[in-house]
Amino acid sequence: GNSVTQMEGPVTLSEEAFLTINCTYTATGYPSLFWYVQYPGEGLQLLLKATKADDKGSNKGFEATYRKETTSFHLEKGSVQVSDSAVYFCALTAVNSGNTPLVFGKGTRLSVIA
Amino acid sequence: DSGVTQTPKHLITATGQRVTLRCSPRSGDLSVYWYQQSLDQGLQFLIQYYNGEERAKGNILERFSAQQFPDLHSELNLSSLELGDSALYFCASSKATSGNTIYFGEGSWLTVV
Numbered sequence: 620g621n622s623v624t625q626m627e628g629p630v631t632l633s634e635e636a637f638l639t640i641n642c643t644y645t646a647t648g649y650p651s652l653f654w655y656v657q658y659p660g661e662g663l664q665l666l667l668k669a670t671k672a673d674d675k676g677s678n679k680g681f682e683a684t685y686r687k688e689t690t691s692f693h694l695e696k697g698s699v700q701v702s703d704s705a706v707y708f709c710a711l712t713a714v715n716s717g718n719t720p721l722v723f724g725k726g727t728r729l730s731v732i733a
Numbered sequence: 734d735s736g737v738t739q740t741p742k743h744l745i746t747a748t749g750q751r752v753t754l755r756c757s758p759r760s761g762d763l764s765v766y767w768y769q770q771s772l773d774q775g776l777q778f779l780i781q782y783y784n785g786e787e788r789a790k791g792n793i794l795e796r797f798s799a800q801q802f803p804d805l806h807s808e809l810n811l812s813s814l815e816l817g818d819s820a821l822y823f824c825a826s827s828k829a830t831s832g833n834t835i836y837f838g839e840g841s842w843l844t845v846v
Binding site for chain 2: 651653655661662663664665668708712720721722723725726
């Protein structure tokens with residue numbers, strides 16, 4: 620079946636540090652890949668997405684590239700801010716996703732300290 | 734603002750009771766999804782409706798049920814509530830049954846005491 624694996628958190632970084640959150644997937648068919656973010660006390664927000672191999676999604680300084688050869692969609696940001704502190708979820712949907720329209724990873728909590 | 738509206742935002746109720754959570758999807762979206770987020774289980778897909786019909790079922794307990802009405806809003810009914818049902822319940826919507834971006838509401842916090 621389809622699945623998403625994210626790096627375990629929590630991740631603690633100093634402001635202006637480089638961020639990478641690893642995400643790999645297993646899927647049949649051709650999945651679309653997403654990063655969602657959940658700020659403290661809030662709901663899930665779509666951060667970025669990519670729908671085919673080699674696509675790069677980007678938003679708010681975050682980027683992720685759909686790598687079919689390594690089945691990965693790692694999230695990166697060159698310089699994090701305190702306001703980026705949140706939980707980040709990697710997710711996929713696929714035409715053949717069976718009963719689960721959107722498959723999530725377990726989430727990675729990021730804390731950025733000033 | 735995702736355009737998905739959920740009510741109530743917070744709810745406290747006693748064990749054994751029944752509650753109804755309500756969701757209005759984004760304008761034009763035909764698919765509605767319900768997810769449960771708890772500390773120990775993470776984000777669990779419960780159920781999906783498309784244009785009024787059940788389309789996919791995930792880890793939804795028999796004590797829970799849902800429906801989507803002709804105006805496309807959806808309700809999630811939780812009955813015989815247990816302490817372990819305390820969680821954040823998300824509604825989400827999209828334009829098609831799969832492959833399209835899914836937008837989430839802000840969730841309904843349910844606390845069972």
